[in-house]
Every structure is written in C-alpha cells, then in structure tokens.
Amino acid sequence: MAVPKRLYLESLRVGDELPTLVKPAIDRVQIARFAGATNDYNPMHVDETAARTAGMPSVFAQAELPMGFMSQFLSDWLKGGRLSRLAVRFVKLVWPGDVLSCKGRVLARRRDEQGRYYVDVDIWAENQKGELVLKGHSTGQLFYNAEDETRQRRGETPLLADVSEMSELPRNAKGKVVRPKTPAPRPVAAAKPISAARPAPKDLAPAQKSKPAHKPVRNAAPAKKAGQR
C-alpha cells in the first residue's frame, strides 16, 4: 500500500490557513442517522411536531454533528498526525438545508518537554449565509519532519528542532490567550536558547486581527466558565 502523504510540523507556519472543508447540505435524514449512531433520540432533532411545539421553526441538528465535521476537517488535514484536543462553542443552531464550511488557521507551533510537537489552530464553521455557527480551537500532535518520525518510531530520542513560533500561546474556547502558569522546563538537549519565551503583546496582535470578522452571538453559552482547562 502506498504511504499516504503526511503533514509535518516543519511545513507549517503561524497564520497558515487550513484547506476549507465544505460539507454537503445537512438534511433530516442525516440528522436522524446521527441520532441513531449516537443512540440519542432527543425529539428536538427527529420529531418535527415536538420541535414546533417547543417553539422551534423545525427540527435542528445535534451540536455533535458539526463537531463531527470539525473532527473530520482536522483529521483530514493532520494526515499522519493525531487530533489531541478539540474545543468548540456553539454560536448558532444548525438547520436542515444548512451547508457548513469548516475553516481554520494555524495559531502556534509547540514542542513539549518530551520532544513531541504540536500545532494549535483556531477553528470555526460558517453556514451558507456566512454566519458563524461555531468557533473554537484545536491541537494536533505531529512529527516535526520525516526524520523525526523515523527516530520516534524507532524509539530513539526525538529530533529537537527550533520551533521559532514556540512562544505563541494557545487560546481557550473564548479566544483568550492561555498563559502557562510556569514556564515549561527546557529539555536537556535543547541547549540553543529559545529567545522569546514570553512574547511581547505586540507579537500576538496580528494573530488576533486575522481572526474571522464575525462577532459570535453572545447568547448561547455562559461567560462564567471561561477558562476551563
């Protein structure tokens, strides 16, 4: 079997856009199938009469369905990598007929103390009217390059590459920067100095500006539990 093309951290830069995934229009059959697949028959999703009685214009999609789209979008992109974290906030309900586009942008590249590499991405989905339906962030674990993959698969010490944007910090579901409580311990082998362990606020400004222009509707979720995890 041919080895599929892989994504390596080496090829990514902060600000890179992920290839957009446009899903086919959601219909009631897909919503019903998803209800079956998750064994969750909440009438709001499968019973038109019950949904209307509850004041809804029609049935609507389970939140986990667009969440599944995001997982597909990210896993397809991370070919050879692993989706390790996915956090989203649902901004708008998703209706039969909606065509969702899943989008993302590279926020940061990181290496942990064990020499594993991660990419943090901002993610969001829009419907056919260009309205934001969900937003959040995600983390994928990748190899730095083919050499790093070979070494790690053999159980050798990982390649310690200088990830120059390592100083970029991940953000939580609310888009706020999550600052590590303590600086990550420096790996012994990484003797070369990583100069910008603490970025000036200026460094983050372009990333913030380049976020999607949409302002999420602030009614779906509470502001209280902002910094979970």
Added chain:
Amino acid sequence: MVNEVEKGAIRRFAEAVGDNNPLYRDEEQAKAAGYRSLLAPPTFPGTFDGGLDLREVLNIGSRSVLVGEHSLENHQPICAGDRIYVTTRVVDIYEKLGTGGVMDFAVVEDEGRDEKGELFFRTRRTLVVRPTAKTEASAAPATPTPAPH
C-alpha cells in the same frame, strides 16, 4: 459503565457524519496504519453511555436542552474491540437570566478509561436548559420566546 467499541457502531457513526476516512471503515487499512483494529473517530466518545440519566439527575423533565460548549481531549486512540469504562459527572450547575427567562446551565464531564485505568478521553459539555415548558407552550405567534435565528 463499560462501553464495548463495535466495528458496526464506528462505521455507522462515520457514515452519519459523512466522513469517508478509510481508517474508520477498512480494518486492513487501519491495521496497516498501526492500529489494533478499526479506528474510532475522535468524536466517537459522544456515543458512549456514562450510566447517568442527566434528565433525571438534573431534574429537568421535558425542558429542552442545548449544548453550548463542548471540549474533548483524546489521550489515546480508541479502536474496535476496546472496552472503555465511562464515568459521567455533573461538575457545575448555575443559572442566568436570559431573554426568555431563567436559563439553567450544567457542566458535565465524561471520562473514559480502560480496565487498567489508563485514560483514553475526557470531554466537557456545557448544557443550556431552556426555560420551562410553560413558557414554551405559549410560544405561539406573539410571544417573546427567542427565535434561534
């Protein structure tokens, strides 16, 4: 509560999402890629049963519930044949005044481990419980029930 990961359940889930990743459908390819069996999609834990009836525990009767936020950490890949022990806990409950009345919120955490206790995943959902059915029943034309559009 133990959840046995079945091949058919993985395939049905991936089909419902419309995700054609061969690792979720073709066992040979999944094995060639180094997995024990068919790989489960990252959001597959959403199908698991934590053995807790949230409607009962939260005492919300027939009120409708929306998911406001959902986060998921995958620590290890889940494959067909795995037996995952899932624990569901309500970690926070609070209320806020919304346009349609008092909205209740519940934060629910799920955790999945194998029989050795190794962590496979952790999820956290913020559930939004809409005001009581009384408000909704009167939601005919001229009521202030917030339209989701």
